[in-house]
Amino acid sequence: MDTLIADRIEIADLFSRFALLLDEKRWDDAGTVFTDDVVGRSPRSGDIRGLDTLVAFMRQAEVEGEHTQHLTTDLLVDVRGDQAAASANSLVYFYRDGQAPYLTSGLRLACTAVRTPAGWRLRETSTSVVWMQGAATFTTRSS
Template sequence: MHTDTPVADRIEIADLFSRFALLLDEGRWNDIDTVFADGVVIHSPRGGELEGIDSVVAFLRRSTVEGQHTQHTTTDLLVDLDGDRAAASSNSIVYYYRDGQAPHFVGGLRQACNLVRTPAGWRMREVRVLPAWTREA
């Protein structure tokens, strides 16, 4: 979907961040290409530097803990558009929990992303995960 209006681009980018959070919460690793561009690079203290969709999916599969769920909340999205490229950042709080139980671990982080417009829509090209704090129950 290609539009020339900054408002439509900002809405699509906000949806991209929400889709990414939901994809992580639902563990839909096979849909990762709906949020990341080919050749994506992710910088994270947990995963180090991951390059390419296959590398990201392999890391996510290895990181899955049986019976543990997450709930990602994304706030304070800032977007700087530059044609078919954009820089965007957000705050996230991630809750880790088991069915029917209160979270046993919570973490706050900042995401800084470079995005590109593709024929399929906006996609994350580079992601930096910057942890801010954690709390264990």
């Protein structure tokens, strides 16, 4: 298989793993998606630097009983050697067990992926909220 095609497939899988990591709250697997020196930007987190800080934020941001389903689409990947610029749209449903979603949001993701010895990982992520429908409940669980 052509190396460029293989890289694009692996980066597409990286976005899917990112979505599943969030949906399944598998914070201990964050190193399979992000580099140790990751920089993340979002309206909820501001700028976060480093894998441990990112994982701590994701754990702290959990809302008791809340689940998500991330659908990622329109992925664009520009591979240049061992680095790639990648962007996608993400539709996120927030729901509770057995109930319809109470919040839906449309996001735009812009990322830099890098080739590591373990495969492609996200080094930078930027999430922008394009729209939101429903009632946001951004309180966090108590520690």
